[in-house]
Amino acid sequence: MNYLQLQQQYKEESLFGRYIALKHIEPILSQYSVEVIGFSVLNKPIYQLECGTGAIKILMWSQMHGNESTTTKALFDFLNFLHSETPESQQLLRTFRFCILPMLNPDGAALYTRENANKVDLNRDAQNLSQPESQILRAVFNRFQPHYCYNLHDQRTIFGLEHSEHNVKPATVSFLAPAYNEAREINEVRLKAISVIVAMNKALQALIPGQVGRFDDSFNLNCVGDTFQHFNVPTILFEAGHFPKDYEREETRKYIFTALVAGIQYLRENDVVNNKTEDYLNIPQNKVVFYDFVYKNVKINYDDNEKIINFAAQYKEVLQQDKVTFEAKIAQVGGLENFSGHITVDAERQVYTDGEYDFPNIERNADFCLGKNIKIVNGLVKT
Incomplete structure (x- = not known):
């Protein structure tokens, strides 16, 4: 499959650049059957979109941090592909059921801030559930009971991957199968997330060799990914990073789309039972080197x-x-x-x-x- 050609074909042209707020996505959402599942601190709607009739349920959320918009753009490219009525998209919709929250933190998105309107980092609120946005995500998780969770983020330009003393490349895309306990053990649940990451990395290495990283897996139960993994649901953290000269993250957007499609195709085609831990650990870890x-x-x-x-x-x-x-x-x-x-x-x-x-x-x-x-x-x- 030519992922880059596919992304160009289904790219949501109305979304561009780093600033993506609710006013930018609401006209697109009006094309779909969506539901308002709650409201932010400043009473902005939080939307949920469900599609597909398959047995495997995948929950995805983006812009938990309001200033991390690259994955939101890629998510709408992916939605366009899912609704393209092609044999490939129909196959995915028969295999999977998707529940998507394209903008969990609309207040932060409007202000272009990491935190919500109460200056709380929602990705450190998984235990306290002190914020309405955190409560909404947990309620969706409990109701939908996903088989996989996709936690979609951006990372700063400071991260790179040091392959040798003289060959440092930016971490254009990074992944993490979060730890589920302090010992950072790998159980069957975490193995499932690892297997999907290995498949996505394989697809990306053909396009951006040496520019895929592995995020630090220090355990913090206050983080949403760690909590959901602790709840025995395979969870994958996506980090959209820097591509040379691409400060608008339009190139990186292509590779997030590639990862979404490649990983889901892998889940459709494979019984995720093989131990891919060694391949996962061979993905170089992110370092602050830029x-x-x-x-x-x-x-x-x-x-x-x-x-x-x-x-x-x-x-x-x-x-x-x-x-x-x-x-x-x-x-x-x-x-x-x-x-x-x-x-x-x-x-x-x-x-x-x-x-x-x-x-x-x-x-x-x-x-x-x-x-x-x-x-x-x-x-x-x-x-």
Whole structure:
């Protein structure tokens, strides 16, 4: 199956970029039979969509964190495919029953924040269930009684996969079969999640070799995935990460769609009983190894002494007039031996100046000059 061609064919064109709020998805949802299953802190509706008549039940939810929208876009691409009335889609609908919550945290989505309107991280509220959104997800879980859960997220650009000292790639997609106990043991339930992840990784390696990671499996029962795995339901965490130069996450969106289709095809075609633990553990673990920008061999004058330093800048995502803008801020000076830049600039010992200081200061805008010929504006070399 040509996953990328399939995604292009069924891509939901009305959704683009990083800022995806309720007002963007409601016109699309009006095409489907949906149900309002509750309301957020600020009384925004939380929608549920069910489709399929099969015996295997899969619960999916996205934008539990409001500023993590890539999987929401991919989910609507997947929905378009499911409703395409092709032999492939009809086969899936006969095999599976899907319950989808495309935006669990509409308040956070509107504000482009991780937390909900009460400033609570819903993915740390699985035990207290203090928030209406958390209570809604648990009620759906209890009612639907899924055989599998898909917990859909984004991760920051800082994550990469270190394959060797000189070959660091971004973690474009990462997965996790969450632990179900403190010992992080692997039981039959967790094995099922592992098997699906291995199948998705196999499909992705053909498209983005060396850019698929395994998220840290430290056990925290306050996290929804750990709780559902503890409840003996195989749960898979998806993390949509960075693809080179793809800050709008339109490329990454393709690979999340690929993972969704490939994993579900695997479940349709296989009795998930084989132990794939070794293949799963061979997926490299995520590491914090990136900044958006690294500037090397920069000369500074500090305390009347000339020094050659390296420093880094990182984008901050800022919501302005319904669009996310990227503002580069100086993030670290020195100590970058274990870090790479998505963009690296070699100053070749040119002198740093920014009109006010002769050395980079943390949290200042990444607007400066390197010598007379290199001008940096918002992190990038201005040509």
